[in-house]
Amino acid sequence: MRRFKSLHFAMLALGSVCLNSAYASSEGLQSLSDSEMSAATGQALMSLSYISPTDSANLMRNISGSNNIGFYKLGLEAELELNANIKNLQLGCGGQNGVGGCDIDIKNLALSGLPNGGNYDINGNAVPNGGYDIDGNPAYSGDGRAATSAKISNPFLEFAIKNPNSASTREVVGFRASAEKINALLTAGLTNNASPSTTDGIQSLSGFMRFSPTTGEVTTTPGLFGKTNDQRLSGKLNALGFDRDWVSDPASSDTLGISIPSVTAGFSTPAFQVNGKRQTAARIDNVMASVDIPLDQGPNNQLKVDFDCILFVACKAKIKLKEGSRIEGLPLNVSFEQSLSMIHNIPLTGTGGYLSLQLQDLLWPGNYIDGADIGKTSLSNFTQASDIARAGWWMSFADPVNLGLLKGQNPVDVSAVYPQVATKASAFLNQESQRVYAPPGAALGTLFGITMTTPNPIIIDLSDAAPATLSLSNVQLKNQVPKSNCYGTLTFC
Known part of the structure; x- marks a missing residue:
């Protein structure tokens, strides 16, 4: 924890020196007076925060035997754009959760911007610039999907530290990469097969994903x-x-x-x-x-x-x-x-999400907790409706996903x-x-x-x-x- 505090103080001190002495211009660094300094406003590119074991935002604070975990967060106050393809994403194969399988195994994973070229919404209703075709499939204009990018707002890294106030016993028990908001289309697989596939799409998923009510025929x-x-x-x-x-x-x-x-x-x-x-x-x-x-x-x-x-x-x-x-x-x-290998299109419209690795079951800050589980002191008593990041690799999405009109x-x-x-x-x-x-x-x-x-x-x-x-x-x-x-x-x- 001391290293985290030292880093924080060093960044603050460096920022104070720079702001109090000069500003950048085409002619180089220029001095600022006290009045000019008082009129200046700004926002840091990066932010550091800490949630103590007793903080009200710490969902682990009342969990018996696990209520001494703090969370350190390093955030980037920016919007990133990303367009990516991953041929074979495999995490946690063998190891803690047993041989013969992976915590996460997804073939042909792709991330891009949301569809923008159809005349229908995700439910097949006719609307101007809906982004989908009449069956609810993503549709793109111009150069197609490859010309769009996912928008990731305020990404951050977070560490779960057990016994954060003890230099001799503190321990990293979890790590996650996350973002406050994600606007993107996530797809898994290349082909909409008539039966489950062992070589395409989602083969195994350790995680938490809710789906909204919908209709179909x-x-x-x-x-x-x-x-x-x-x-x-x-x-x-x-x-x-x-x-x-x-x-x-x-x-x-x-x-x-x-x-x-x-x-x-x-x-x-x-x-x-x-x-x-x-x-x-x-x-x-x-x-x-x-x-x-x-x-x-x-x-x-x-x-x-x-x-x-x-x-x-x-x-x-x-x-x-x-x-x-x-x-x-x-x-x-x-x-x-439905086999997960037959679910390919997952639109993320402003939802948050994370990918994490933890040594033990954890409730990360902001995780979805079902009302029936509020106040419980043992994770083993929680219902299946809550997002408990289980030991090993875990993928989670904060808000329900809309799969659209489900036509056979x-x-x-x-x-x-x-x-x-x-x-x-x-x-x-x-x-x-x-x-x-x-x-x-x-x-x-x-x-x-x-x-x-x-x-x-x-x-x-x-x-x-x-x-x-x-x-x-x-x-x-x-x-x-x-x-x-x-x-x-x-x-x-």
């Missing part, structure tokens, strides 16, 4: 419903004057199933985060969607059903759904896991939800108010193997039902196409 693959036992339907019918219950027979050769067409489903994602050591994927829970499913389209539209028999006859029938039949408002609760590039298979749809649809169709009344002629025709078409479209309203649950993973997103940070045709430079 996907299309579903066509499917066939009602051909397996877990997709059995049931309901109520009145035929030939008798109230009867029916249940479909998936095993029958007369059950052709019901064609489910491809549909577009909009969804909304809550805020989510990546937080922890050597993370390889981001998990989002409670992604909510509502889906309407036509039931009268495609080549198949027939179920064989069993009835309560009438005098031991009319026990079976083939039923077709009338045109206009559909499922309305099916609520979905989706759990979504290819249709996704949702057939895993069909059994839940069958259960919910059957519960709806078994309501007395949903009983189907069959015309006498159609009902009699079933005795001779004629397929009966329901007299009216079957509208299955599931908007008030509990959400069906679905798990998806690694959906290729349209707005994650990375832009090259090179001139000409080069993809990486």
Whole structure:
């Protein structure tokens, strides 16, 4: 600490001598009087600051066993511009956090200015000079991305010193490089692949990154419903004057199933985060969607059903759904896991961030602390919502990142939800108010193997039902196409 104080005093003394004696001009150094000195103002290029272990700004001050750490900060009061490409960033490989992996492993990392050439914003909304294309991909004007630079405001270096007041026991337990604000586009990877990559993009990330709530849409693959036992339907019918219950027979050769067409489903994602050591994927829970499913389209539209028999006859029938039949408002609760190697574009719009190395878990000054963790005295009791820089290398961003409108590039298979749809649809169709009344002629025709078409479209309203649950993973997103940070045709430079 004594060396830090000596350096500080030396810089102050040197500055005082220079300011009190002269100023620079084209003719050389000129003397200043006391009145001229008093009228002069200025700002230092560099700043030094110290947060003691008991300072209110020290987030470690109440942490049991770790409350004797001070923070020394050397800052540059300036705005820097940077345009950079890093072919292979690997930090903390092996070592403290175990062999066979790296704390941070990112292939083809690029940093530049934010997009400036599109007519849409990051969410795909048409706006003048939005910087993005209609799918939310970065777009650049003029000479492209390589002609722009990231703007880094007030960068600084900071050291975490244990026992700062003891010359014999003081110890450096952490170091970080940071900035107060960063306006930039950070990209990881060269190609927006349809599946996770082991040679491109983010392979491993130890750090803390929050993502803002957003919206998106996907299309579903066509499917066939009602051909397996877990997709059995049931309901109520009145035929030939008798109230009867029916249940479909998936095993029958007369059950052709019901064609489910491809549909577009909009969804909304809550805020989510990546937080922890050597993370390889981001998990989002409670992604909510509502889906309407036509039931009268495609080549198949027939179920064989069993009835309560009438005098031991009319026990079976083939039923077709009338045109206009559909499922309305099916609520979905989706759990979504995305490989980090498939997340390429990370816009930083004024957020701070840091890259650090620490011997022990630390709360650096200014780290994000969730409200539920305020006042806790043990880092082991903190929730996953707080930014604790874990031992080893750590990358963190202060403010949530907006990933924009998340459009699926290819249709996704949702057939895993069909059994839940069958259960919910059957519960709806078994309501007395949903009983189907069959015309006498159609009902009699079933005795001779004629397929009966329901007299009216079957509208299955599931908007008030509990959400069906679905798990998806690694959906290729349209707005994650990375832009090259090179001139000409080069993809990486």
